[in-house]
Amino acid sequence: MMKDFKNISFDIIDLTVNASPDIYINKGGISFTKKVLEDLGYPANVQYCISAENKVFAIRVCRSNDAKSTPFSKPRAEQTTTLSTNNKNFVESVKALLKDSQDPNIRYKVTGHFDSESKTMFFDMEEAVEEAFR
Numbered sequence: 001m002m003k004d005f006k007n008i009s010f011d012i013i014d015l016t017v018n019a020s021p022d023i024y025i026n027k028g029g030i031s032f033t034k035k036v037l038e039d040l041g042y043p044a045n046v047q048y049c050i051s052a053e054n055k056v057f058a059i060r061v062c063r064s065n066d067a068k069s070t071p072f073s074k075p076r077a078e079q080t081t082t083l084s085t086n087n088k089n090f091v092e093s094v095k096a097l098l099k100d101s102q103d104p105n106i107r108y109k110v111t112g113h114f115d116s117e118s119k120t121m122f123f124d125m126e127e128a129v130e131e132a133f134r
Contacts, residue, residue, distance in 0.1 A: 019035065020033070020035055020111050020112075021033060021035040021036040021038075021039050021111065021114060021121060022035070022036070022109050022110065022111050022112065023036065023057075023109070023110050023112065023123055024107055024108070024109055024131060025091075025094060025095060025098070025107070025108045025109075025110070025128070026106075026107040026108070027105060028086055028091075029084050029085055029086035030085055030086075030090070030091055030094060031082055031083070031084040032059075032082060032083045033082055034081075034082055036059070036083075036112055036121055037073050037076075037079060037082075037083060038076075039112070039114045039121060040059065040061055040073075040114075040121055041061065041119070042073045042074070042075055042076045042079055043061040043062075043072050043073055043119075044064065044071065044072065044073065044075075045061075045062050045063060045066070045069045045070060045071060045072055046060060046061055046062060046069070046070055046072040047059075047060045047062045047066065047067070047069060047070065048068075048070060048090060048093075048094075049120075050093055050094070050097060052096070052097065054124075055097045055124065055125040055126050056097070056122055056123065056124055056125065057094050057097055057110075057122075057123045057125060058120050058121065058122045058123065059072075059112075059120065059121045060118065060119065060120045061119035061120070094125075097125035098125050098128055099125075099126070102128075107130070107131045107132070108128040108129065108130060108131060109128065109129055109130075109131035110124070110125060110127055110129075111123075111127065
C-alpha cells in the first residue's frame with residue numbers, strides 16, 4: 001500500500017545551520033556555529049560568563065545596558081555566516097578552562113547545552129575534543 005505523500009506535512013531542512021551548538025577554540029580565536037546563534041535567538045548583546053571552578057563557559061542573552069554586555073550577533077536575516085572573535089582577553093579566559101594538557105596548535109570543539117528559561121548556552125570545557133581543521 002502506497003502512502004499518500006501529498007498529505008504529509010514536511011519540515012524544510014536548514015542547510016545553513018549546524019546540527020549542534022558548537023564552539024571551536026583554536027590558537028587565534030573562538031568561533032560559534034550558527035546553531036549557537038539560532039538557539040540564543042540571534043541576540044544583539046550577550047554576557048560571557050565563566051566558572052573556573054567548574055570549568056564551564058556560558059553565553060547569556062542580555063540587554064545592551066546590562067553589566068559587561070558585549071555586542072554579539074546581527075539579526076537573523078543579516079547574520080549570514082558563523083560568528084568568530086579573537087579578543088585576546090576573552091579567548092585567553094576561555095582557553096584557561098581547557099584541560100592543562102591542551103596543545104595550542106590543536107583546534108578544540110565543545111558542544112553547548114542550551115537552557116531556554118535563562119536564555120543561556122553552557123559549554124562544559126571538560127567535554128572539549130580535538131577537532132581536525134577543514
